[in-house]
Amino acid sequence: MSETLTTPQFAGSVGVPVLEVDDLHVEFRTTYGTVSAVNGITYSVNKGETLAILGESGSGKSVSVQAVMGILDTPPGFITSGSIRFHGEDILKMSSHKQRILRGPGIAMVFQDALSSLNPVFSVGHQIGEMHRAHQGASRREAKAKAIELMERVGIPAARERVNDYPHQFSGGMRQRVMIAMALALDPEILIADEPTTALDVTVQAQIMELLSDLQADTGMGLILITHDLGVVNEVADRVAVMYAGKIVESGTIDEVFTSPTHPYTAGLMSSVPQAESKGTRLNPITGQPPNLAAIPAGCSFHPRCPHARVGSAAAPGRDCAVEVPDLREVRPGRKSGCHYSEELYGE
Ligand code: SF4
Numbered sequence: 001m002s003e004t005l006t007t008p009q010f011a012g013s014v015g016v017p018v019l020e021v022d023d024l025h026v027e028f029r030t031t032y033g034t035v036s037a038v039n040g041i042t043y044s045v046n047k048g049e050t051l052a053i054l055g056e057s058g059s060g061k062s063v064s065v066q067a068v069m070g071i072l073d074t075p076p077g078f079i080t081s082g083s084i085r086f087h088g089e090d091i092l093k094m095s096s097h098k099q100r101i102l103r104g105p106g107i108a109m110v111f112q113d114a115l116s117s118l119n120p121v122f123s124v125g126h127q128i129g130e131m132h133r134a135h136q137g138a139s140r141r142e143a144k145a146k147a148i149e150l151m152e153r154v155g156i157p158a159a160r161e162r163v164n165d166y167p168h169q170f171s172g173g174m175r176q177r178v179m180i181a182m183a184l185a186l187d188p189e190i191l192i193a194d195e196p197t198t199a200l201d202v203t204v205q206a207q208i209m210e211l212l213s214d215l216q217a218d219t220g221m222g223l224i225l226i227t228h229d230l231g232v233v234n235e236v237a238d239r240v241a242v243m244y245a246g247k248i249v250e251s252g253t254i255d256e257v258f259t260s261p262t263h264p265y266t267a268g269l270m271s272s273v274p275q276a277e278s279k280g281t282r283l284n285p286i287t288g289q290p291p292n293l294a295a296i297p298a299g300c301s302f303h304p305r306c307p308h309a310r311v312g313s314a315a316a317p318g319r320d321c322a323v324e325v326p327d328l329r330e331v332r333p334g335r336k337s338g339c340h341y342s343e344e345l346y347g348e
Contacts, residue, residue: 017044018222019068019107019190024082026060026067029075035294037063039246040082042328045190045222050213052225052233052254054269055243056290061226064243065192068224069109070099086190104135108188112195114175118167124151124178125163131185150181155211173204180211187219194226209236230273234258242266245291245301248328252335262337262346264306299323300340308345316340 026038038060045051055061066072067079070091084091086106091099111117119127128150129143138146144163151159154177156170167175176196183191193212197205213236216223227233233240234254241251242265250263261267268286288305291297303309303321311322318324319340328338332348339345 018047018087019224020044020083020085020088021064021068022083022085024064024067024084025080026063026072026077027080028077030294033294036296037077037246037293038067039296041241041243041246041248043241043248043251045224047189047222048216048220049239050216050223050225050237052227052237052240053243054227054230054233054240056228058290058293059243060246060293061243062194065109065194065224065226069103069107069192071109101135104131104186105188107190107192108183108186109192109194110176110179110183110196112198114172114179114199115167117179118175120167123164123166124170125165128178128181128185131182135186146185147181150185151178153184154178154181154215155207156181171204172200173207176200176204176208177211180208180215184215184219188221190222190224191216192224192226195228196225197229197232205232212236230258230269242269245296246293247301247338248336249302249338250336251328252332256332256335260346262331262335262342263339264308264345265302267346268305268307297322298325300326300338308341310341 021044022042023040024038025040028035028037041064043051053061053064063072063077068084072079079092086102091102094102118124125144125147128147129138132138132143132146148159148163151163156162156174156177167178170178196212197208200208209232212223225233225237237254239252240254240257241248242257242263243249244265250257250261250266257266258270261270271284272286274283286305291301297304299320299322300306303311306321309321310316311320315321321340324340326338326340328336331337331342
């Protein structure tokens with residue numbers, strides 16, 4: 001009996017998770033040692049919701065979604081534990097055939113570098129229509145018609161005339177729209193956008209984010225936005241998970257996390273953003289560098305950079321920042337922080 005995918009489009013209701021990632025661990029086994037890229041992250045995404053996963057380069061955010069999409073390079077990358085449930089069914093326990101048919105109608109992804117993600121020797125229409133040919137057995141004519149429809153939907157002008165053009169004939173912003181059209185081809189329930197605007201100038205960035213928001217409003221899909229850009233997060237996300245050294249160190253609604261952070265790393269990120277009203281004053285960058293994931297510091301991984309770290313005799317019993325790993329725990333309703341001293345530093 002052939003396997004089927006029990007993924008009714010937009011099943012459930014707002015507030016019911018479509019995707020649930022639970023205690024996910026990913027490591028890379030290299031000749032230089034084991035790199036712990038994702039160290040037990042947990043999150044969920046509901047229908048129609050935007051979750052931003054925010055972090056510096058090397059925080060593990062992109063690897064975590066590659067694991068969700070099943071596109072980790074294995075070896076050297078391995079999911080060592082955890083679960084990734086789609087409508088309650090663990091993707092990691094599905095056959096590879098079933099995982100393949102999940103990609104597209106279930107979960108789709110927009111990559112950050114459209115030029116290197118698109119195939120230079122095929123027209124954009126061919127690449128967009130290919131999803132329909134591969135998943136739905138569409139004819140060439142049907143696939144081309146669908147490609148034109150999708151190009152129009154993502155705002156590519158003169159789609160009918162441009163459907164046979166090649167990626168290099170489009171601007172960076174238009175290429176990113178092509179990538180979004182490909183991702184939307186099968187009406188995914190979850191769209192993962194990995195730094196979708198990184199290579200674009202500011203005005204085009206805003207247009208792409210507006211397009212993603214409009215498409216989300218139209219389709220009801222859940223959106224996972226991977227970014228290091230606080231401005232992008234602030235504009236479009238409902239909730240944010242802040243990642244550091246392969247872990248989520250803070251999570252909550254965007255308004256709460258940005259106005260009253262409960263973790264020193266998030267607070268540091270906020271104070272390092274230029275503010276129009278404080279023009280001429282010095283920025284407060286977080287000192288030091290993110291840790292090497294092959295040698296993550298003991299205790300709280302942020303402690304070598306944390307201005308509030310308490311170590312040795314300065315620490316409370318069982319809460320030495322250089323020894324004890326803080327749990328991500330609820331510190332306020334709907335707010336989680338992975339800091340031993342969250343309440344002391346930021347109040348209940
Ligand atoms: Fe800083 Fe300690 Fe909190 Fe880590 S646990 S963020 S080192 S105060």
